Structures are given as C-alpha cells and as structure tokens.
Amino acid sequence: MCGLVGETGSGEQPGVHAALRALAHRGPDDEGCWFDPAGAVTLGVRRLITTDPGKAANQPLISRDGRFVLAFNGYIAGHRRLISGLRDHGQQVESDSDAALFLAVLGNALRVGGDPANALCGFSGQYAFALWDRDTCRLWLGRDPVGIKPLYFSEYGSGNVAFASEIAALRCIVPSAPDRDVSPHYLAHLFVPAPETGFADIRQLRPGELMCWQGGSLESRMIRVAPCHRSVGDNTIAELRQAIRQSVADAMDADREVGTLLSGGVDSGAIAAMASDVARERGQKPPPGFVMQFGNAERDETPRARLLAKHLGMELHIVAAPDRPEEILAHLNDGLRGFGAPFGNPSVVLMQALGAAVSRHVPICLAGDGGDELFGGYPRYRAAAMLRYWHHVPDVIRSLIAGRIADVLPRGMARFVRGGQGRSADAFDHWNDRCALVELGARLSVPADLPGDLCDRMMAFDRRVTLPGNQLAMSDRCGMAYGLEYRVPLLGHEVMAIAKSVSPRVHLRGGGKSLLRAAIAPMMPDGYLSAAKIGFNPPVAEWLVKIGRLLWGSDGRVIAELFGDLPLTVAQRHLYWHRAVRGREPDEALSLWALLVWRVWQMHQLFQEQTPDRDAVINHRKASSVCGTSSRSGVGTAPAA
Incomplete structure (x- = not known):
C-alpha cells in the first residue's frame, strides 16, 4: 500500500513535497517523486512495501517506452499468476509487483485506443492510482469498484487538478475551507458520503470512478466489476468455500508477514480458518491473530477468539480496548486527522488502538469486512x-x-x-x-x-454507500495511520458474485449469513457458529460522559457546547443528554456522539494546519522498514517498468 499525491500545475512542487511528508505514515519504506520535463504534472508516492522489495518496484513507475508514469496504491489479487500469463504471451512486465502488472495492462489498453475502464474491470483487489500519459497529456485517476482505497481531488487555478490519498495531504497543495453544509448527510450516515468530503473545494472519487483530465477539463466514467462467476453445478456452498479460500490465498501472497483479525465473529472467523488452512498447505505456521478485549464481559469476544485460535493452532494477541478519557480522545483526534473529515462511528477509536498494536507485529492484516453486507448479517x-x-x-x-x-x-x-x-x-x-x-x-x-x-435496496445501499464510506474507510485510515495494510478477502470479485447470485431471503435464513455459515461450518469448532453475535461496539454512553467532561468540564457546559445554536429548548437539551448517558437509549447516545465529533472536528487542528506532523505516528515503523527511505526527484529518475 502507498500514499499518492500529484498535481498538474507547474509551480506546486513544494506543495507536493509537503504532501508527501504528510503521507509518510502510509508509506514508511520509500519515497519517490517524478516531474514532467514540460512542467505539466508532478507525481509523488510514499511506499509501504508488501510485494517485490527490489528497487525496480519503487514508484512512480515509468513504462519501458517512457510514455506512461504510474503512481499506484493497493494490491491485485493473483498478481503473480497474471504476470506469468502476460509474460507467457510475450508481454513485458519488468518487476513482480502489483503496480508493474497494473501499468502493463493499463498501458497496453491505452496504446491501442481501448477503454481503460474495460481493461481494469477484471482486476480483483483494492487500488487507487494516477497515470500520466505523456503522448496525449492526459492524467487518469481511478479507484477500485468496491471503494476499498481512497482518492481525493480538487480543481484549482486555471483548470488544474491536484489529488492525494488523504485530505490533509491534498490541503498542502490546495487549501480549502470546511463545508458545513455536509452536516445533514454526516449526521444521517455518521460519515460524509462520496463525492462530498467536508471541504468546499475537495471531492473524493466514488467507488469505481475513473476520471480523465486533459487541458483543463475533467471527464468521468465507471469501472464495473466484470462478470466472473460461472456456476459449475448446484453446490453453491462448495463454490463459495473455494472462492473464499482462493481470495484469502491471494491476499496472503505477499513478501511481508501477514496477520489476521480474529474478533470472535463469523466473518473474521471465516478468514482466520481459511488463512490457517492456506498457510499449512504452504508449509507455514498459521498467521497470528489479533482481538480486542473489553473490560465488560457483555462486550468481550476474547473467549470465543481464544476458542477458535486454539482450534486453528493460531497464536493470538490480545489488545486492550482504550478506556481512559485521555486515550479515547487521543485516538479520536488521530482518527479525525486521518479522515480529514467528520467521522462519527465511535469504533474508529477502537480501530486506531487496534491498528497501532497490530502494526508492531505485521505490516499486512486480513479482515472480514463486507461479510454483513454480502451475506445478510444486519x-x-x-x-x-x-x-x-x-x-x-x-x-x-x-x-x-x-x-x-x-x-x-x-x-x-x-x-x-x-x-x-x-x-x-x-x-x-x-x-x-x-x-x-x-x-x-x-x-x-x-x-x-x-x-x-x-x-434488495437496503443491501445494495450498504454495499455501494455505507460499506465504502464507513467500514472500509475506517480500516484504511486506521491501518495506514501506522503503516498497516488491511486486506479484505470477502470482497474478492468471485466471492461477491456468488453472494449476489443468491437471493436475500436465502441469506437471511436461520438469522442471517446462512450461506456463509454453511460454507465455513466444517472448519469451525463445535458451537462456534451458534453463539450470539456481540459486535465491535464501544460503550458510547460512557464515552460521551468521559470525553464531554474532559473537553468542557461540567455536564451543563457539555450540554451547552454540544447543542450550540441548535433549535432545542433548554429542557429538551437536558432531556436528550440524560437519556443518552443513562445507557438505555443507544440510538440517542450514538446521535450525540456524532454531534460531539462534529464539534471536535470544528475545533480540530486540520482547520488551521496544512501539514500535520505525523512523525510520532510512524517512528515505531522505521526500525522495521524493509529498506531505508530514499528520495528520488527529477525528470526520469523513477525506475522503468
């Protein structure tokens, strides 16, 4: 995984370098920057090495004929098989990295005048990219169809465009004022849905969006997932089991250590079981597992995680959930810096703490994101x-x-x-x-x-809007804040195709996820799948009191600051607050938490700072980097591919 940044103006190179510093946490292993000789574009990359640690894979990549320059963030499932297939047909792929494969396929399509969206629709995995075509002076920006990897952009000046993997980095090039008009959408979703961001002049690419900039104009089209599932019989359960296993095997195909989240639920349990099976087939020990432990037994899934880890022969690392007001607020602030926008899901605090802990052991971690949305879990x-x-x-x-x-x-x-x-x-x-x-x-x-x-509409809404805007965004920001790449095998294209081929009512039998449960049942310990779901949810009512009082003092002051100029009487404000913090109205507590986050975001340093200091965040990663950070700048100094 990487952090990307770039712009089409001729005088913004200092801003690009500042943005690269702001993205250092996303790529602690290498830095590269390429300037077009004609001054038309600058591309920069901070690299987290996960595949092909050789220097030939450092970015930005330049095609062998010099026509294309690529900045790439992500991984492509089965990239080694695909590279081998291209080479067998006489095509050049100069390194064994996902980025080199991506450049070869996209470059080949553009050379013959093909539609790049069609060329990319067969790639399963997760990615965002920028590609400069020196012959046509076109800049292509794209994001994977599921919306796993982020990319933000802004039009500025006389028809120029700048882009970056995070809002804070983009604001190093294009300062932008907060857009408070997004509050209705933010409060309803707990995040700002694409293409809005919370800043007036910054937008995010929608999942699957492919944009082309040329001569000051932007055009947009969509990358659609290519139909890939062809049923070979009437055993959908066996087909799903094999598809998940292959997707997990592809996600584990890396040149760095891989771990897996193990929450005690069905989705992470499925991934952990498949990962253990794949590892043993490869003659390796199962990857380490990671679970968050809560002090309240009603919220804690550690006992179930221990049960499954023992069954799989997996080493289990237990991470304590944050509890003190100061650490909760610190993780919240770090999360908001990563998002750059208001983000009201309180689990971001847990994910920040988890990302910090997991990154001390592995740079890649498998997660079960997408299971609820695909298999009817809600x-x-x-x-x-x-x-x-x-x-x-x-x-x-x-x-x-x-x-x-x-x-x-x-x-x-x-x-x-x-x-x-x-x-x-x-x-x-x-x-x-x-x-x-x-x-x-x-x-x-x-x-x-x-x-x-x-x-059907509710499941489609979650897959298209809520999943990329909420869980996938949270996994990306909270992992990459510490140089940790989360991979999500349940969102492999074949797995998704099988899930979508089954009607929702089939998925919902027996309380939900009937197909997924049946597929993984042979791999689970007795009784594991029949236990009630706990979920990854913090004690929001308690946190409201802790953070409110830490920020503002007395309950009266908290209520005044929280509700501000909202059209509520004093009696209504006190009623909502006391109902929320008693813990009996979790929906109202969540709404007030979202309001608290909105107030914190309004106060946040991102309103004033253009280049937030992230050195403290990545110090622990530097010692374990595969190679030392190097800076490459100047025309044509990036490696050829």
Missing part, C-alpha cells in the same frame, strides 16, 4: 424482509404499537414497529438513518437506481 435486512407481513396488521393496531407500546419494547423491535408504519420508502429511511434526533435535520444520501424490493 438485523435491518430481516426487518425489511418481514415488512410485507407486518403490513397485513390493521393500521390502527400498528399505530398503537408504534406509539406508547414501542417505548417498552426491546430496541430492535421498537425500531421495526416505528419504521414499519408507512411505505417501504419510509421504512428504508427510518432503518438506515443513524440520527435519532429529528431536530438535527439529518438527511440520507441515497442513489436513485437501487434495484429490487426493500431488502
């Missing part, structure tokens, strides 16, 4: 499937239950009856909007072309 999917039956109940009875009676129902049931009052569109909004306070004016950003019935 309760709201089951609610969507049940809605049509609920609508057979007379309106007057549904209204009665959704009123006073809902106040004494369990949280999930109360959300169901309140959201299921009207049309399916109303249920969609109610069950997906994360803001429980109507006075905050939260508003979802929903694509207009979501397919199918309510359950």
